[in-house]
Amino acid sequence: MPRIAVTVDGIRYEEDVEPRLLLVHLLRDRLGKTGTPVGCDTSNCGACTVMLDGKSVKSCSVLAVQADGSDVVTVEGLSANGDMHPMQRAFHEEHALQCGYCTPGMVMAAIDLLREDPDPSEEAIRKGLEGNLCRCTGYCNIVRAVRRGAQSMGQAVTTP
Numbered sequence: 427m428p429r430i431a432v433t434v435d436g437i438r439y440e441e442d443v444e445p446r447l448l449l450v451h452l453l454r455d456r457l458g459k460t461g462t463p464v465g466c467d468t469s470n471c472g473a474c475t476v477m478l479d480g481k482s483v484k485s486c487s488v489l490a491v492q493a494d495g496s497d498v499v500t501v502e503g504l505s506a507n508g509d510m511h512p513m514q515r516a517f518h519e520e521h522a523l524q525c526g527y528c529t530p531g532m533v534m535a536a537i538d539l540l541r542e543d544p545d546p547s548e549e550a551i552r553k554g555l556e557g558n559l560c561r562c563t564g565y566c567n568i569v570r571a572v573r574r575g576a577q578s579m580g581q582a583v584t585t586p
């Protein structure tokens with residue numbers, strides 16, 4: 427069984443993993459990172475999105491062995507000193523949580539979107555999050571939250 431080393435939310439782990447083990451199951455079942463949900467079995471929903479070496483990935487479409495030597499950040503690693511990440515706070519303040527199932531993946535995808543486009547239009551936000559599905563179909567609040575998150579992260583947000 428391959429042995430991998432991976433840093434998750436700032437802590438280094440060494441784990442023996444079956445070659446077929448998915449990263450999302452390593453995170454949830456072995457490391458207790460249950461803040462990252464599994465929302466589908468088709469790699470469509472994006473609920474399982476985490477940062478892998480700084481870029482958002484659907485962790486159900488990555489094998490744990492592929493994360494060997496990598497740095498992973500889950501939604502549980504975003505807060506610092508008990509303070510929510512600005513994007514988490516924006517989701518809270520804009521009531522973008524709804525049932526909350528898709529929220530971790532939405533937050534991670536939004537942060538990645540701002541890395542590439544710190545001043546996203548509403549259209550860019552909707553396009554940037556199109557790999558993340560919200561079954562509550564409440565995208566208006568989510569888009570507002572991403573705009574607010576961008577503002578509070580010190581970025582000017584323009585209206586399309």
Ligand code: FES
Nearest residue numbers: 465469471472486
């Ligand atoms: S659980 Fe990964 S995309 Fe749905």
Ligand code: FES
Nearest residue numbers: 524525526560561
């Ligand atoms: S908030 Fe319920 S699935 Fe998005």
